[in-house]
Amino acid sequence: MTTACTKLGLESRLDGVLAPAAVAALAEDFEIHTVGDLLRAYPRRYARNGVPLGDEQAEPGDHITVVATIAKADLIPMRNRKGSFLRLTLQADRQKLEATFFNPQKLRHVLKPGLRMMFSGTVKYFRGTMQLTHPSYVELRATKDGTTVHGSGQLAQMARAQQQSAGTLTEDALARDIIPIYDSTRALQSWEIWSCIRIVLDQLAPIEDPLPREIVEARGMVPLETALRAVHLPSTPADHDTARDRLRFDEALAMQLVLARQRHAEAARTAPAMPPRADGIAAAFDQRLPFTLTDGQASAGQRIAERLARPHPMNVLLQGEVGSGKTLVALRAMLQAIDSGHQCALLAPTEVLATQHYRSLRAMLGDLGDGGELGSSASATRVTLLTGSMTASQRKAALLATVTGDAGIIIGTHALIQDTVEFFDLGLVVIDEQHRFGVEQRDQLRGRGRGGNTPHTLVMTATPIPRTIAMTAFGALDVITLHGLPAGRSPITTSVLALGVSRKWLPRAWQRITEEVEQGRQAYVVCSRIGDDAAAAAKDGPETTPVLDMHEHLSTGPLAGLRVGLLHGRLPTEEKDLTMRQFAAGEIDVLVCTTVIEVGVDVPNATVMVIVDADRFGISQLHQLRGRIGRGRHAGLCILMSEVPEGSPALQRLQAVAGTTNGFELAELDLQARREGDILGVAQSGTRTSLRLLSLLDHAETITAARELAEDIISRDPALADHPGLARMITAATTTSSIDYLDKA
Template structure:
């Protein structure tokens, strides 16, 4: 029997187990089965895991029986067998009921593999009637497989027992000799599918699969010191030595990096040969006139990025570029200058923002900066002015009609909007540039919706921006389909923000915190107070918080209640700060009310704004100097950096207070201290990545598939990703579809899988 990696595993493992592999693990092909790699290994004399399991966890352990006692049950007739298993790190009490056969086998000294659900009794880990299998000791005589799968099969069919092998409940023969190995793989299993059944299925697939040509030729493997993929797959599942595991991991790590970079390169080069909007420099146009009015000089970083973007705009092909920058580094100004060049060439631009608050903020900022250059058709407008239209979902009917008319006729050279601009009925006169703010809030499909609205066969340029600094390895993966420009330099006059961690519940610290707020307002400054949620009012988050409060505030993070924005607003207005002008802003307010509050804060008519993270990005109030982040441990490192970037934007020093109930030695407190110690967003992004690890950068939760990155680390493998990116670009530049590189195309499909590639296209 010979199977290809794309075939169903049924021919190798049988239809019953193939169905279970599909239902339990989402495995549909031989290739997916073989890439379902061990989560860890157990060696003779070593423990099955480093950390104690949680109650309810499904675990697999390998250990030695140190004690076996048959006892009578108290509440009913019969006996049970209490077996103590030591895995070298801790002991487990394993209980079996009606142990007529089991008690003859599970004696002290027996080596055992056990899988079941964890329980605790008086701090002792308990497994009740788990699945089990006796493992042979090195050099011991060959025995029949003995364990619960064997017994289940025997109960169904007395002929199941065979010489030297037993048949599992899934119909797979289990040979005890398989477990007579120095290194045993442990797979992430389920209650319905045991680790040893998965391993046996993989062994059957290994024996049946016929590997085609390797994705890397001899020269490429030799250059990198890599084994073939076939050797790596076998070495990762049935290793004889640690060196086998290391060599296999190195090759599978490169395979993951290369497959991802090939998929991204295909998307990056997809626009090669297509026509982009022409965009030459127009002397004396809106771009020049606006630049001449600027009361400051552009930073070196802004000029460098502008040169990169302008070169793309003039290249004749559609631009796809990511502009990432430090908080307050002037990304919006760069984007505006590029948009004005496009308008000078007779084309339109759209700026897509993720929230109405941010869209309205951009509209206010851009119209204010442009002045009479942004009010075409109005009294006092410059003769060459354009119009800046705002299009959001909450606009009243008349305002919406006017914005859509200005868009379709071309009167508005710049259109600023939310998801509302993605609607089919929104038409552009001649769209030339799409600017996406906060790129991570939108998917490729949404961006492409706008790019499809160019005139004729012309594909609009695309500039996506993010104020969340991105580690280089993440930029090469999550945003690997885009060329990247980076702004690190802050404009002259921006003051560093001083950040302090304030332990909640310490009266002296709390009192001083609100005294500072009072002093800042007394000096005519404005203050943000940011909370992690809106309010309890029957929402699921509110109910969870109420449960936390009922459980008490001590212990770990999950047990501590949070303070809602609604409650904080009530607390501040009822206290000494209530004599100041305090307002509330959150996402559930009507759109016109949100805009009214934000406008009032911008005009200086509100002293203290209690808000949720609706003000996280883009909000620019020069007079705001202080921010208090309540329950700061509920936010990520990068999000905290984003939030505090809202203060100190007007030449005055900024202050940020991180109020938290986190324990002094907790990981949450360590994260907060890291934020307090640095204003470098790129360094904090690196710390954030290390703290979170990379998880599944393709979003396993959203795509519904297992993690795409089993071996590749975005923290540690920058060199591997760099190498794979260069390799992929070299191939895809001349062979976009990989038609002439079939083994590489097969690698992309094997590692990524159709569902993962589909999600990557949407992310």
């Protein structure tokens, strides 16, 4: 144990300060190793221990704490059943009251007349007498370190914590109005963590505040040491609220300092300047467009074009609703890069989507995409596809076109990231559905530029992102929102088919598909899993319907007269490709599939989608899937089918999806459910989120203020050489791995 004269700093190890068992449990269960780690294990909530009883009568339902002497202890027989209960008559300083216990066998030997004790419980009245039923209690008598605390319930736990930290038991510690409650495990209960924190606080040296005094005073915040003490030992609710405000700002500032340094470093990098040309492939493409760009597409395209013209890396997140035309905006940016003599890489998460992009871009470009072929336009470029399942000869041809520069646009999956892929002069990287890629994977293509240049980066998402999330979770990315939908998009109606409530409408769902097919249209039926994997089946549970079973059921039952196709991720590439081409050509009426069609698949003739076991999908994923229909001149119908019971949160979530097609509203609902852990991509970074008090959804003002301050500080002191406290705060308030994540995000 640390001696009394030794003072602890935030960097001090807990070894020798706390009992070895506590040190081991804190490290194993919570990854807590230092004093700073422990003090930043903030309470998850606070319990009101109850105010001491005074002259006034307490109201029924009040939680009170009272120090009283046991005047009488009577065993009272039960009236309506066997047994008895213990009734204590208590004499407080100013009032009398009773405490009742219904397990008197052991307590009758512990709770004896004459003892002075502390009781804590909820007030009830019986025949005008104030009563506490089964209150927690502790005996107040002189105790030494190592003796046993006599009591039960929360008060006894607090007494043990007080005894362990201070060596003695005092009324003041137990009469505390506000009790912090911590996350606990089997090895470490909340009161034990509280005890450890009290030990550390008793030996804590004065803390140098990392924030300059003028900032603390300007924001009306308390100093860091005051906040760390008050968050664990508040005397009033205002104490812990004020403490949390300060500590929350520290979290926001630490994160924004990391991002501001990243933006500063990005600004120092060089990228190929790619100004628009009036006589190149981009201008030729625009002249051939059979439609007018939407205002949103034109605005987003102009902002991207301006950034591509600069000699510093563009880092843009292009977000827009499903079907808003993000791919068209990205293609126009790629053509601008090609006009400047550079290559473009388009990274897609699945082979289905990569192949779809390849076909879509070739179709949009027409002969402008026939570069290198006989009779092609002088300004034409070449579009190449590279996926992991290509034959050796196909892969060799694609790699050769990439390294020689013959291909201006290279579309691929994770195969593009491999070290064997060499670019001639990569100037622009486009990443579709960026959340599908790990941080390391997304970062690799940024190092493939020529002559020390960093390629420009454009990432796309159809999952709208609230501003506070975007400016935090995506670091240096400049968020551009593509507003509006192109002409020709039809409305989509969504219905919930709650099979857990009634199954009578199930035949109608399949009949609805038949009716659409009879009118020359097509449909999707989407399932949550494939079905030939026993482990996946066990994980998903027997109630989910695999795509293999659904395909067999529909093709031999309700949809037996229709052409029913099957598509899932484990089919051979050739078979997947053939199926998608047949569906796009109208040769398949109904496509029974998994989520391989979630993004990028464009079949305007598809008007109906049934999502089986829809409760197994996230809100944003349902919105993405729904976006595959209503892409033509006919209205879309999406049916969310689920077996969950009536009134369940899952069914309420589905009804929320059915109630709106506004992606931003749905994104808010989705993020509220998933919270910051998923938002920050911790599954990709391999660590738990370091945000303990800051909510990216709820604390927009704090995040904005922290961002402005961080930008100001980093612009003047990029290395934080003049702000060593802030440099330490970054390390203290965020984990190293999460900083690495943000550096690359």
